[in-house]
Amino acid sequence: MANIGVIGTGYVGLTTAVCFAELGHKVIGFDIDVSKIEVLSSGKSTIYEEGMSELIVKNLANNNLTFKGNIEAITNCEFIFLCVPTPQDADGSADLSYVIKASKDLSPLLKKDAVLITKSTVPVNAWKDVVKALDRSDVAVVSNPEFLREGSAIVDFFNPDRIVVGCTSSQKAKQVSDLYKQPDIQTIITDNSSAELIKYASNSFLAIKLSYVNEIAALCESVGANAKDVLFGMGQDSRIGSRFLEPGPGWGGSCFPKDVRALRVTAEDNAINMSLLSAALDSNEKTHRRIVDKVEKELGNSLIGKTICIWGLAFKANTDDYRESPSIAVIERLIGRGASVVAFDPVITNVDNKKIKIAKSIEESCKSADAILVLTEWEQFKSVNPDSVKDLVKNKVVIDSRNILDKKQWTKSGFNFIGNGWQ
Numbered sequence: 047m048a049n050i051g052v053i054g055t056g057y058v059g060l061t062t063a064v065c066f067a068e069l070g071h072k073v074i075g076f077d078i079d080v081s082k083i084e085v086l087s088s089g090k091s092t093i094y095e096e097g098m099s100e101l102i103v104k105n106l107a108n109n110n111l112t113f114k115g116n117i118e119a120i121t122n123c124e125f126i127f128l129c130v131p132t133p134q135d136a137d138g139s140a141d142l143s144y145v146i147k148a149s150k151d152l153s154p155l156l157k158k159d160a161v162l163i164t165k166s167t168v169p170v171n172a173w174k175d176v177v178k179a180l181d182r183s184d185v186a187v188v189s190n191p192e193f194l195r196e197g198s199a200i201v202d203f204f205n206p207d208r209i210v211v212g213c214t215s216s217q218k219a220k221q222v223s224d225l226y227k228q229p230d231i232q233t234i235i236t237d238n239s240s241a242e243l244i245k246y247a248s249n250s251f252l253a254i255k256l257s258y259v260n261e262i263a264a265l266c267e268s269v270g271a272n273a274k275d276v277l278f279g280m281g282q283d284s285r286i287g288s289r290f291l292e293p294g295p296g297w298g299g300s301c302f303p304k305d306v307r308a309l310r311v312t313a314e315d316n317a318i319n320m321s322l323l324s325a326a327l328d329s330n331e332k333t334h335r336r337i338v339d340k341v342e343k344e345l346g347n348s349l350i351g352k353t354i355c356i357w358g359l360a361f362k363a364n365t366d367d368y369r370e371s372p373s374i375a376v377i378e379r380l381i382g383r384g385a386s387v388v389a390f391d392p393v394i395t396n397v398d399n400k401k402i403k404i405a406k407s408i409e410e411s412c413k414s415a416d417a418i419l420v421l422t423e424w425e426q427f428k429s430v431n432p433d434s435v436k437d438l439v440k441n442k443v444v445i446d447s448r449n450i451l452d453k454k455q456w457t458k459s460g461f462n463f464i465g466n467g468w469q
């Protein structure tokens with residue numbers, strides 16, 4: 047059992063704090079936002095994440111977990127995880143100011159021989175800035191990137207594909223990997239810079255893969271092939287892998303777009319032309335456009351005055367996050383071409399763009415719609431009976447950008463069904 051401090055209780059920090067507590071460690075979660083601390087201390091989760099509230103309640107009760115709004119609370123911790131944001135700067139690079147500030151604030155507080163672990167996604171060699179800001183020769187700085195997916199963060203924490211730990215001291219790196227109590231999981235012990243780059247290289251690779259998947263889907267549509275079969279066939283090659291092969295309205299979220307842009311800046315700063323990164327970003331925008339084109343084509347080549355019913359605002363299912371959501375990007379293009387939009391999402395009931403009308407139910411979203419457009423793969427949409435909405439819509443057109451609906455069932459109810467990458 048170790049005493050662990052977690053700085054920042056966002057998606058990554060909260061999951062880290064709660065899961066380490068669940069493993070039996072004594073964990074203090076710190077955040078400058080005291081209103082968050084109050085909510086968490088009362089046993090409620092501040093994020094929408096499967097199983098989170100239950101684990102918070104359990105570990106507050108057994109005293110493995112506490113939340114504090116004063117950073118001095120972590121003075122007795124041996125291991126401190128930095129989980130503060132690294133937002134995108136104006137030039138696309140990652141803004142390290144929160145990481146540096148936290149390191150400076152922690153410097154006079156950390157106990158002798160403590161270990162400071164960077165879990166925030168930071169560009170390669172940021173660890174050197176942390177060492178400098180910390181200015182403590184007795185404190186080891188360890189780079190331990192996270193690979194948690196929103197919506198399944200807890201499952202991912204306990205069942206990782208790998209644990210990556212980078213440090214100049216392999217002994218300190220081992221101490222950090224031992225905290226996870228996962229002797230059977232592949233652990234990669236490396237230097238700090240490599241650990242930091244594994245994170246960016248992985249996220250960017252997945253984004254490039256998805257851009258390629260979406261381009262294959264577009265090609266399938268043009269040549270009359272079936273993207274479902276093509277992508278399944280590709281995925282059976284173990285060198286390609288069957289996961290992350292689902293076409294959609296584009297990839298988004300708080301990580302992929304930001305990380306691809308930040309890696310591109312790092313490459314440019316080092317005079318390396320990583321043209322695939324730019325290509326993946328451009329391709330993603332083309333995918334947004336392609337989805338809008340499909341809707342427009344089905345509605346007589348004009349969206350002016352048309353009402354589009356949108357199913358899903360979140361950047362993927364099982365999260366309430368719509369940061370850089372492809373849904374929002376597609377919706378804004380629809381509105382830009384003269385359509386109005388009524389959206390329903392099972393958990394998002396409010397968005398910044400007030401031109402997006404939000405419906406309270408699936409039925410309400412369908413009223414007088416010229417087309418239904420599925421943008422997020424929520425389970426709830428899969429089970430909609432088309433007969434229950436066919437009399438609500440103005441026009442029986444459904445465009446399923448996530449390929450989650452049953453074409454036969456929708457066609458039987460009289461809908462013109464358009465999938466993504468297949469006829």
Ligand code: UGA
Pocket residue numbers: 167192193194195196197249252256289290291292293294295296297298299300301302361362363372
């Ligand atoms: C991503 C990575 O998957 C995590 O490993 C990483 O830890 C995390 O970023 C992060 O850097 O913190 P996340 O942003 O939660 O996780 O979302 P993903 O599940 O990776 O999905 C990203 C986007 O790709 C979503 O818009 C999703 O709908 C899309 N996607 C994913 C597809 O369009 N098709 C697929 O087959 C898979």
